[in-house]
Amino acid sequence: MRKLILLFSLFALAAAASAEEAGRVVFVAGKAQVATRPAALEAAVQEGDELSTGADGYIYMKTVDNGFLILRPNSRAKVVAYHVDKADPSQTRVKLELLSGVARSISGTAVKQARQNFRFNTPVAAIGVRGTDFIVYTNEQSSWVSVVSGGVVVSGFAGACGPEGGGPCEGAASRELFAGRPDVMLQVQRGQNVPQLLQGAAVAPELNVPARPDEPVGKVAPTPLTKGTMGDVSLDVAKSTGQVLNQQLPPKPPTDPITPPPVVVVEPEPDPITPPPPPPVEVPKGPPEIIWGRWKSFAGLATTPEEIAKIKAEAGQNTVLYGAYLIGRPNSSSFVLPTEGKASFTLTESEAFLQRDTQLAQAASVKDAKLSVDFGARSFDTSLTVYNDMGQVNVSATGEIARNGVFGSSLLSQGGKVHGLLGGSSANEAVYSFSSASTPGGLVASGITRWTR
Template identity: 45%
Template sequence: MSFYPQSPVCRPASAVLAVAAFVLSAGAWAAEAGRVVFVSGEAGTVGKPLAVGDAVQEGDELVTGKNGYVYVRTVDQGLLILRPSSKARIVQYHVDTQVPENTRVKLELVTGVARAVSGEAVKKARQNFRFNTPVAAIGVRGTDFTVFTDQETSSVAVTAGAVVVSGFGGNCAPGGTGPCEHAASRELAAGQPGQMLQVRRGQTQPRLTVGGSTPNTVAPPRNDEPVAKADGVQGVPVLDPLKADLLNQSVVRQNNVPQQPEPQPLPPQIGPSTPIVEVPPELPQAQLLWGRWEAVNGKAPTLAAADTAAATPVARSGSYAIYRTPGTTFQSPEQGSIGFSLAQSEAIVRNEATSAVTMATLQNGKLNVDFGKATFATSFDLIDNQQTFALQAEGKVSRDGQLSGNSQFNKPTNMNVTGAIAGPDGSSAAYIFSSRLDPARVANGVTQWVK
């Protein structure tokens, strides 16, 4: 039995004419989405294996076997990489060179692991880019990201730029175009190392996770996969000269129609290779899991009990909790200091007189830790119904990175704080806070910080 899906024997003449008309249309590139610049192991499209130099068209389905890798350089100089045991579809890749904002790109990862690097056209029309999985929609901010998915769960990690992710539901449907941006969608930026957004079937709001299985551990990259830099520019693979040339050459255009590169000798056949497996240390660095454990105002919990079953409680107050995953606990140094930036937060305000609950927002967050004095100071502005409250706290830092704030009635502290520092070299922190804003209202929330 062939590994590759079977294709129809013929196509109707009307379909051929439609394709020809599209290719000749002014201002638009042909339906070619990109070209294969590297393939190893079992990798193919409908009815045939893929080879270096093959064109990938709109509508094509790419499939890799258990040892298969395929790299596709898109027509706008982006990159799509499919790792072993994966299936993806090029639903649409229409680049409009005359009116860039009319560019339309839609990709689907059916199963497995894929990495997508935005091309120049996508960067100019981010509002028209969509990357679907069976359970989620992903939009970009000029981005390099990696996705793992099966039929029930999708996990997204970001290397450069940022993504906006939403589960399907409400106005966010699989058939839509562009990112799903609404109250339940969440963003993840590359400046948050070790973090992922995870979506499970039936959940509209993604959950931010730290640690656990990442797309790179599910299907590790080859050692020649291009390395992303901070500005999103791709490094040059080192496997063979032909692939390096193909990855860096520009698509030749005449009358807005891309031409096939000049024929070049193909490299010797590359047999199946054993992926380099990332072997985690026996005691991985412990990370923090944080979120809301109960539903509030119709919003589903963001912290699932299944994810914290093996974790150790760090803090719990009101609707929020923080856990530490198994592993080596961060140890505070004897000297030095760290300044953190507020990366993620959620807060609620309860009116004890009316039982009303509103979602609040946080701005201008600061967290500074002085290890020499074993102290910390933190502050932010909490906004509730256009009213701003300046909250701050001081407290102690234990040897294992625990944050214990002073009483909210011990000035200048006016909120209770409990949390921890975690990650390699203290790269992240999280704490829960609570504060009485006035005789009727109390605030409760969780914050996540990065260096």
Template identity: 35%
Template sequence: MPSTTMRGLAAIVLSVVCAAVAAQTSQPEQKGQRDEPGLHAHEGTAVAGKAVVVVGHASVVNARGERALASGASLAVGDTIETRTDGYVYVTTVDHGFISVRPNSSLGIERYDYDANAPERTIIKLVLNRGVVREISGKGAQAAREHYRMNTPVAALGVRGTDFTVFTTNNITSASVRSGGIVMTPLGGGCATSGSGPCEGANAAQLFADLSDKALQVTRGGTHPVLLDMRLTPLTTEGAGQKAEDSAAHASAAITHVDPGVAPVELALPLNQPDTSSSTPQTPASPSSPANTITPPAQTQPPETQQIFWGRFTPLANLPANTTLADLEQGKESIGYLNPFELVRIPQPDMVMPQQGAFNFSLTRSEAYLINNSTGIATAATIGNAALAIDFGTRQFTTSLQMSANGTSYNVRSFGTVSNDGKLQSDFAAPAFVIGALAGKNATQAGYIFNQAVGTSQQISGATLWSR
């Protein structure tokens, strides 16, 4: 279980990366990305991206020397990012990709030519000298996969529209894939470090996300990558800060509209790099041959169990109550009362809400009544044209419903705020009064109860459940 300090760090990192990425992506894209406001590098160099988060000790080395790397600094062609044992750097690239440089790592930017008007002409060349890097391909890398290359001391890697992680020393390189795919080839022979794009041919091997428990590995002097169980590679060491990186990647992808092929929901890749000073080549588990691997369709995840509930705890003039408070609240958290309903949810200690992006929810269940305040008579109503949108960046929600009863339709509309613990509360000026909550591992469920006056003697009351 991550410590309180690490959870705090994750929250800080996430808030910083959201703000920084939003600032970066609000700027217009320029051909070559040399003159983009806020992304100036030293004169005569093309900007490759921005260090949106820097934690611990990190620096940039180039022809001008070495300088400490700070959050918000631009990164240019010719720069090498260096991290120490406590250093992490999160980079958003000019083609809207994401790179995490982990501790004890060195990543050089040899070439980064990106034209937003013609992304298929992109040319990218990176050099991982040592350590661990995770990358989610941006628009340019996805559009021009034949012009993307990452060199290590012993291997060349190409991408297939990808979220992947690479570990390297001077003598061994391992790579794993979460989404998309990679092609890896030992350097030497027909695969030279001076080349651009992936090295194809008999010495190449591919790895796709359907083998997420495997890694490709090249050792110095080897003629072909081998396929290993992830448990045998240095990529398997998990760190307590893993969630911070995952959240930063989510934020970057959400803001910049990166589509790595499969959304990086729960990455099993390490944030902390092991000490590489004593790393030795692992015994191959099984050889890999040049593969015409086809990525299978993404597996559909089973839906989460319902975690938000409501009950009508008071009788109406013509309807009995359908629950008691004690039964409804047993083992659950009370969100609020709004006569004649109460809303509760299962406690959500592990819920992680998105920090950026607007999401639309779909109505899954509802109950509503038109109530005559003078007589107390309640008429069951139907709900249609339902909409609920939550902007997690601004922590605001908007909702609307069309309710029909006795042959008449009524429009219900509300808006308000979302608290840090996922509770919805309508603004004072909203037409309908709403009390609600979010639930689920990634806030994929929502529910609220509402009340809206109709004229001087009637009101609309109801309860809803939603999912996304």
């Protein structure tokens, strides 16, 4: 009997020794576990380990190839395999499973080099990558996938596509989704082979369990135009070492049920003499920094290949694609998002159209245009009216601004969709493209605007 116990122990030790390290925990909050032990900073995560979070829990795992697996509250995930072969990337094998809840996967260098060998399973779907960054919400019956940067290929389990497989399931039943449309996601239900494309669904991962404001910010690449080039991810240096400086984060919205872990904030001693407030400083206004162009013809207007080529060459890291327009901020920009204050912007340029049903869109003008930004809350509020002889349509939207200046309307905005970029060293410039919902008369507005302050 003792020999038998010893033999089983040796087998267990050998299995543990053969499991490769997938990554390490670089941030943890609330109740969270790795395997059977409480999650802790710098804790190693091995192949075969299950990660789980409670109602207030978050885990950020940095993978061995500098990617991330992020678990939000009430979630369970498993690292099935994480074998990285730097000498021969074709031998790299990565497989992750989200059993329940919400997770975000940001591909590391090894996964980018071996996308054909990456698989992310849910109870009902197989997900492969065309790029770097996506979010999944799942339960036992359904899964929803949205893309932050790059793209994914999604398929339900059927035929040759089973949960035991590796790599993406590609075929007639699979569907691709690329970044640039934050209001769109793919849904897979149990027994459903072909994913369904949803727009503006209230079950989106971001609405179901919102991200902490210190979560990495994805830089969206123009994937529908240049599928060979995917955006990278901007990571907070402090977070990569497992230390999140909560006092530098924007306040949590009152509707967020998740309470961040308490931190001790050391208040600086006040100056003995309070100086008078400085006079207003006029923001310098140089030539426009943000570039935009038409990547497809619209309303009888041709594409603008020179602008599109310039955006691809000079602004590949900071781009937004929406409607017929591609918007980019040069990689050389000295843009820094302010952390406090509010600003009102003035409309300086617009290209707008009104269209009824399937008729050709007609050029229109813009009036009553307003754009305000709250840098402290990282939010915006905008409205405008598009009009011509066909009538007029009001467009309005609110939403959030990412640290890299990308902003977009929330899924709850009913007055229209807006997606754009802030630019300039003092965030004194903005460009966004927009579209409205259809009026009772079937009239729809769309276009692009440039603003300064």
